[in-house]
Amino acid sequence: MLSTVVFWIAAVLAVAGAIGVVTLRNPVHTALSLVLTMLSLGVLFLLLHAEFLAVVEVLVYAGAVMVLFLFVVTLLMAGVKPPREEHHLRLAYQTLIAGLFGLILFVLVLHSLVGAGWVGTLAGPQGGSFGTIASFGTALFTRYLLPFELTAVVLLVAVIGVVVLGREQE
Amino acid sequence: MVPIGYYLVLSAVLFVIGGVGVLSRRNPLQMFMAVELMWNAVNLSFVAFARQYLDMAGHIFVFLVITVAAAEVAIGLAIIVMVFRKREHVDVDDLSLMKG
Numbered sequence: 643m644l645s646t647v648v649f650w651i652a653a654v655l656a657v658a659g660a661i662g663v664v665t666l667r668n669p670v671h672t673a674l675s676l677v678l679t680m681l682s683l684g685v686l687f688l689l690l691h692a693e694f695l696a697v698v699e700v701l702v703y704a705g706a707v708m709v710l711f712l713f714v715v716t717l718l719m720a721g722v723k724p725p726r727e728e729h730h731l732r733l734a735y736q737t738l739i740a741g742l743f744g745l746i747l748f749v750l751v752l753h754s755l756v757g758a759g760w761v762g763t764l765a766g767p768q769g770g771s772f773g774t775i776a777s778f779g780t781a782l783f784t785r786y787l788l789p790f791e792l793t794a795v796v797l798l799v800a801v802i803g804v805v806v807l808g809r810e811q812e
Numbered sequence: 813m814v815p816i817g818y819y820l821v822l823s824a825v826l827f828v829i830g831g832v833g834v835l836s837r838r839n840p841l842q843m844f845m846a847v848e849l850m851w852n853a854v855n856l857s858f859v860a861f862a863r864q865y866l867d868m869a870g871h872i873f874v875f876l877v878i879t880v881a882a883a884e885v886a887i888g889l890a891i892i893v894m895v896f897r898k899r900e901h902v903d904v905d906d907l908s909l910m911k912g
Contacts, residue, residue: 649814653822660826663842663849664833672842676849679826683852686819690863695874699855702878707848707885714889715841722896725838725903732905740835744828751824761817763864772866781868782875789872793879800883807890 645689652689656682667724669715673708680704691773819860826853840892840904844885851881 655678662675680703687696733739755761771777782790826849833846855874862870896902 646814649818653818656822657825657829660829660849663845664829664836669839669841669845672845676845679849680852683856686822686856687859689814690819690859692859692862692871692874695855695859695871695878698875698878699852702882703848703852707882710885710889711841711845714893718841718893718896718902722899723901725905726901729903729905731908731911737836740832743835744832747831748824748828751828752821755817755820755824760820761815763816764813772868773863773871777868778871781872786869786872789876793876796880796883800886803887804890807887807894 648685649689652682652685655679656686669719670712673711673715676711677704677708680708693773694775694778816860816864820857823853823857823860826850826856838903838905840896840902843904844888844892848881848885851877 659675659677659679659682663672663679666672666675680699684696684699684704687693687699830846830849830853833849834843837843837846855877858870858874858877862868862874895907899906
């Protein structure tokens with residue numbers, strides 16, 4: 643019962659934040675409403691017994707990634723103007739067309755979900771140790787050790803790439 | 813318990829809103845944040861399926877997705893800063909170098 647109430651509160655906040663991301667004009671406001679969505683998703687992760695991922699979502703996404711975004715927004719926006727109102731390459735009715743495509747995509751996804759029988763299916767039985775940080779760590783460092791090690795390579799490539807890109811061009 | 817389908821529909825709603833954002837915004841930073849929203853929507857459905865099947869593989873995959881997303885944000889923001897540093901406006905429609 644309580645989990646239903648928490649789900650609806652978090653879901654409404656997540657959708658509200660998402661609508662804010664798409665509609666707010668000021669990039670700082672956009673970033674803050676994205677933080678709202680991520681915090682709500684963290685609550686939903688807890689409801690789904692993903693304890694570690696809830697913490698990671700708040701720390702890495704709402705914390706580190708969004709701080710990076712806000713840094714760039716404040717650094718870049720300081721000397722640069724927002725997009726022009728008129729532009730010779732502007733697509734006419736761009737927002738309308740985007741909304742139409744979104745509606746079509748949503749109907750398609752919903753149709754496939756209903757077709758697969760997923761809407762209304764009850765969640766599976768509560769597993770004993772499922773979702774605890776201990777079971778996450780066991781899975782990460784035994785069966786999925788190689789993919790975990792490979793993420794280190796991905797991060798190394800990202801670091802090198804940022805250093806190369808951020809250098810002053812001669 | 814909340815049915816799994818609710819989570820999947822919520823994930824679809826967030827994904828579509830993010831997609832509309834990518835298509836309709838002109839500020840590259842805001843387009844990028846809409847992409848982040850789409851990543852998060854997919855993460856939610858991964859976690860929901862993991863809960864349904866009681867399989868930790870979904871959690872591991874979300875963990876990897878978050879790592880890749882962090883790397884992507886770092887590189888993407890570096891590219892955006894590099895491209896728009898010397899321009900007057902932050903507007904993706906200005907990037908018409910490859911227009912035929």
